[in-house]
Structure formats: C-alpha cells, structure tokens
Amino acid sequence: MKKIVLLLILSITYSCGPYSFTGVSTTAETYQVNFFQNNAPIVEPGLDRDFTNALQDLILNQTNLDLVGTNGQLIYEGEITEFRIAPMSATAQNTAAQNRLTIGVNLxxxxxxxxxxxxxxxxxxxYDYADGKQLNEVKTEAFQVIFERITQDIFNDTLAKW
Known part of the structure; x- marks a missing residue:
C-alpha cells in the first residue's frame, strides 16, 4: 500500500513538471536593470532612481533570478519619457475638480x-487626485500605484508572457 501511495505521489509530481505560481517562463538565471534616466520634459527629482529600484525589486521578489550589475542574461533598460499633471474634470466655477498624474516609460x-x-x-x-491637494501630498501613494502597474506590465510582457 505504501508503494502505491509513493508511486502515485511521484507520478503526479513529475508529470506536472516545473510550475511557477507567478507564471514565469524563462530558463535565465540572471537579470540586469540599467538605470532608467528621466528624460521627461518635467523632471521630478528621484523619480528615475525610484522607478529603477521598483523594477529591480518586483523581478527579485517574483522570480528566482539573480540581480547582476553587468552581463545579465535578461537586460532591462530605457528612460522615463513622460511626467505630466493635467486637470481631469471641471467644477461649475471652471476650475479643476480632479488632477491626473501620468508617468510614461520607454523600455x-x-x-x-x-x-x-x-x-x-x-x-x-x-493616478487621479483631488484638486485641493498638492502633488507633494499624494506623491508617495501616486508613485507606488503607478510603478506597481507599469512594473507588473513589464514583468508580464518579459517573463510571464501573458
């Protein structure tokens, strides 16, 4: 009886093959994220560093790939091309009721x-925020939301192939 159970467990384990809960489909062992320089018309100090770190951290946390400084098997590079704040909706007094911060990256x-x-x-x-607020008041949350979405999209396109 023990042999049957053991045989069943082994056959299920080996028949399924390797599986990753993140959906990563790569045989690479290393990756490299080069610094994403801020080339947007409006330069927000530290945005380039924060985005580069966010991309490095996402890949590091969702894969077993090793982060290297040079000679990575997978290389990510690019630049921040857009940093824009625009009014999204107006009030009866013709003032903005909501603003939208948009960040764009070329990879x-x-x-x-x-x-x-x-x-x-x-x-x-x-990231949309109320007109009564300044960017400084919402910057941390706004960057977190935007970076999470962009880095996850990059991850899906490069590693998950979704």
Missing part, C-alpha cells in the same frame, strides 16, 4: 540567449 528588453524575445515598448499609467 528596451534584451534576452541575450534568444534575440527573438528582444523588444522595445512604451508603458504608462496614471
């Missing part, structure tokens, strides 16, 4: 083992 992705996976793509996302 170049290289897979040194398979150049068919290389691509360049633009990503952007936004």
């Amino acid at each position: 170049r992705f290289y897979d040194t083992r398979n150049s068919d996976n290389d691509f360049e793509k633009k990503y952007s996302f936004f």
Whole structure:
C-alpha cells in the first residue's frame, strides 16, 4: 500500500513538471536593470532612481533570478519619457475638480540567449487626485500605484508572457 501511495505521489509530481505560481517562463538565471534616466520634459527629482529600484525589486521578489550589475542574461533598460499633471474634470466655477498624474516609460528588453524575445515598448499609467491637494501630498501613494502597474506590465510582457 505504501508503494502505491509513493508511486502515485511521484507520478503526479513529475508529470506536472516545473510550475511557477507567478507564471514565469524563462530558463535565465540572471537579470540586469540599467538605470532608467528621466528624460521627461518635467523632471521630478528621484523619480528615475525610484522607478529603477521598483523594477529591480518586483523581478527579485517574483522570480528566482539573480540581480547582476553587468552581463545579465535578461537586460532591462530605457528612460522615463513622460511626467505630466493635467486637470481631469471641471467644477461649475471652471476650475479643476480632479488632477491626473501620468508617468510614461520607454523600455528596451534584451534576452541575450534568444534575440527573438528582444523588444522595445512604451508603458504608462496614471493616478487621479483631488484638486485641493498638492502633488507633494499624494506623491508617495501616486508613485507606488503607478510603478506597481507599469512594473507588473513589464514583468508580464518579459517573463510571464501573458
């Protein structure tokens, strides 16, 4: 009886093959995230550093890939191309009732083992906030929301292939 149970467990384990709960489909062992320079018309200090770190951290936390400074098998590079605040809706007094912060990033992705996976793509996302607030008051939350969405989209396009 013990042999049957053991045989059943082994057959289920091996028949399913390796599986990742994050959906990562890569045989790479290392990745490299080059500094995303801020080339937006409006430069927000520290935005480039914070975005680069957010992308590094997401990949590090959702994969077993090792972060390296040079010679990574997967290379992420690009620049921040958009940082814009625009009014979204108006009040009866013709003033903005809500503002939208939009951040855009241009990504170049290289897979040194398979150049068919290389691509360049633009990503952007936004955060809406009430007109009575200044950007400084919502900046931490806004960056977190925007970075989470953009980095997850990058992750899905480069590693999860969703």
